[in-house]
Amino acid sequence: MQLPPLCEAFVLHFGEMGSRWGINRTVGQIYAVLFVAERPLCADDIVERLGISRSNVSMGLKELQAWNLLRQRSVAGDRREFFATPDDIYAIVRTLVDERKKREIDPTLTMLRELLMRSPDSEAERHAQDRMREMHELIELMTGWYSDVQKLETERLIQLLSLGSKVVKVLDFKDKILTLPGGKGKAARDA
């Protein structure tokens, strides 16, 4: 591996973590290399840095592109393609979550709905459906929250996350205000 020590440590860890999340180690390493790179890299840059075969890099990049995780850049007077990760790390996370949702959560919701439509043929199936219903509700709750929060600008999102569970206190505060005799008007009801 032809990388400065700091980068190498990062890349190795990232590859390791990737493989625990169902991502091929090499693909994780390719992403890590691009993530810390100062400039867009071409495939051969990655070959050199990771010491893996050109074809492996090609497949890895294709995989990352299928996940929408790369920006493709052209360099004037150079035929090769250059790749970079988005500069905005929040955009990266949003993409990751969106893609994972699309590929894994949505099909799971579809499957659950389909199974919940069927009429159970036994007590065992009836109970299984109850459990599936709980799971379906929970996933809907979480994806609903996400699809809502996802629309916020990053600034707002950071504000919200920083607040953590303190929002609950704000909610209490709102309730308090709203239940005051002669409570507030439109602004309060909208909130």
Added chain:
Amino acid sequence: MQLPPLCEAFVLHFGEMGSRWGINRTVGQIYAVLFVAERPLCADDIVERLGISRSNVSMGLKELQAWNLLRQRSVAGDRREFFATPDDIYAIVRTLVDERKKREIDPTLTMLRELLMRSPDSEAERHAQDRMREMHELIELMTGWYSDVQKLETERLIQLLSLGSKVVKVLDFKDKILTLPGGKGKAARDA
């Protein structure tokens, strides 16, 4: 596979999804079987339902126990051990997130902090550290939010998630109240 069709479909899907998340397919199936089961199951029940070897079940159960995902039940007058998933699906998700955080996120934070302490030996390393710093901040933001929200009772959590980004409106509302000339007192400032 010796399962009613509804359960079989669920178990197969779950195993498939598990393997995309870095969980051995069989382990995912074992969990799924337990999740929809009407009563705690012993290892041989699982062997029968999934049609896999006894030793494979033993290893799978051990793995799930290491993840804190099982409840162990005794049946009077029976030496065998029986296993079940927690009844409360929210508890399941909390455990899952906690364990994943402990095993993957926390070590990543440690690694990032360690690399951020080192003094960079080149422009490349300096830039890499900038990127790592961004990543570190983002992960801290998210885990901070989680460790905060995690403390809420389930009721409260559901309330919060249901609200989605509408909380932002509540925050605006709060700001509005607070910036009114002669704004509210302690209650408002606390929120």
Added chain:
DNA sequence: CTCAATTTTCAGGAATTCCTGAAATATTGG
């Protein structure tokens, strides 16, 4: 303590996933 029931361990074969080099395909400056 003994013994039968139950669970765990683990070596090695099966299955799967990963990676490579060679060949095919695509692209573009001239």
Added chain:
DNA sequence: CCAATATTTCAGGAATTCCTGAAAATTGAG
């Protein structure tokens, strides 16, 4: 259209992960 450069595909070997049966270890009733 050619030739040089760049990228992709893919068969098959390498590496890894998974699973099994046999044997060892553990457990607890008698």
